[in-house]
Amino acid sequence: MICALCLEEKQPRPNTHYFSDFLIKNALNEDGKSDREKGMYWSIDTESPTVDFNFQRNASPIKLEKLFGRQTTDEENEKSKSQIIYSVNDKFCTRCEDKFGTIETAFQEQVLPKFRGANLENVTQVQLSVDESRAMRLFALLQIWRGYICEEDILLSDEVADYLRGKIFNEDNTDLEEIPLSATYLETSRPEGDVNGDAYKTGNSILVNHHANINHLLLNDFLFQQTEHLHVPFDEFFGFNTEDDYVDLFNYQSPSFDVKIIPDSQRRIKNYNYHSYTAKKLMATTYWTFLDNYTLTFKKLPSDREVATFMSEVANSEDMLRFTDERLREREAHFFKRVKNEEFRN
Ligand SMILES: [Zn+2]
Numbered sequence: 001m002i003c004a005l006c007l008e009e010k011q012p013r014p015n016t017h018y019f020s021d022f023l024i025k026n027a028l029n030e031d032g033k034s035d036r037e038k039g040m041y042w043s044i045d046t047e048s049p050t051v052d053f054n055f056q057r058n059a060s061p062i063k064l065e066k067l068f069g070r071q072t073t074d075e076e077n078e079k080s081k082s083q084i085i086y087s088v089n090d091k092f093c094t095r096c097e098d099k100f101g102t103i104e105t106a107f108q109e110q111v112l113p114k115f116r117g118a119n120l121e122n123v124t125q126v127q128l129s130v131d132e133s134r135a136m137r138l139f140a141l142l143q144i145w146r147g148y149i150c151e152e153d154i155l156l157s158d159e160v161a162d163y164l165r166g167k168i169f170n171e172d173n174t175d176l177e178e179i180p181l182s183a184t185y186l187e188t189s190r191p192e193g194d195v196n197g198d199a200y201k202t203g204n205s206i207l208v209n210h211h212a213n214i215n216h217l218l219l220n221d222f223l224f225q226q227t228e229h230l231h232v233p234f235d236e237f238f239g240f241n242t243e244d245d246y247v248d249l250f251n252y253q254s255p256s257f258d259v260k261i262i263p264d265s266q267r268r269i270k271n272y273n274y275h276s277y278t279a280k281k282l283m284a285t286t287y288w289t290f291l292d293n294y295t296l297t298f299k300k301l302p303s304d305r306e307v308a309t310f311m312s313e314v315a316n317s318e319d320m321l322r323f324t325d326e327r328l329r330e331r332e333a334h335f336f337k338r339v340k341n342e343e344f345r346n
Helices: 021-028 061-068 074-082 094-110 130-150 158-169 199-203 264-298 304-316 325-340
Strands: 040-043 052-055 125-128 181-186 206-211 214-219 222-227 257-262
Touching (some): 130 158, 130 222, 264 325
Antiparallel strands (some): 125 257, 206 214, 214 222
């Protein structure tokens, strides 16, 4: 394999995380615990009618059974052994993985303690020192660059991609100020009276997306946004961005780096916006698939009453956002039986 960082022919290092594990693992694990390989997660693709459910080895069988409504199959168990979330097997070599580690450690030591676990009451913005700013920039751009190598949803020009590759390869965190980059921290606190351990930490999401020339990388409690030109239209991104400080927060050409803080109460509202957007998208695609499958089965269009019944039953089911493709198809098949039994005949 040719390693994507050093560009040399090397033995690949398997299971390399391309989004830093310590950043995202709380959001993925079943109780917000940070055990490795205990994740259960839904990857949300808004173009598909359902959410793909995946789990990693060591996820608790009881919870899995509850979610699936059945025991997991051998095939699924096998898949969970070989797959680690947001990781790749054939992109980077061991020596380059060590370089990633150095960049990640600098961020963990110099920057992370200013946010995670820090008292951010009434703080709206944190300004990092020049050294901290450099560590922040290289770390955030490392996530973006690895995302670009490993995901289709992150776009970079060849020029910027190669520039970043060089900076990461040399572990050089200087001269990154020309790349507009913003970081937003989502304060994540335990709700008052909450006794469910670390479960509240799983309320955040992972979202990778390129829209209107901006790469958005929502990684648990950090949102990184990066563009190549400051002349981009304002994008509210589920309410995480505000128009008045939008451009400033890209920290363009600034030796010090400002991080916007979203207080916990606001974080929950914005997460809600995101989930409701996702739900609407899922409902729309569910509708079109239902229509397709109905016409295929019955060679006619469904009645308004049938559509309304099916959609409201899906929408009102507790775990609508957690439907696997399999469960939605089952639900459809069950509904079609009711149609055949003339339940909806006027
Ligand atoms: Zn390499």
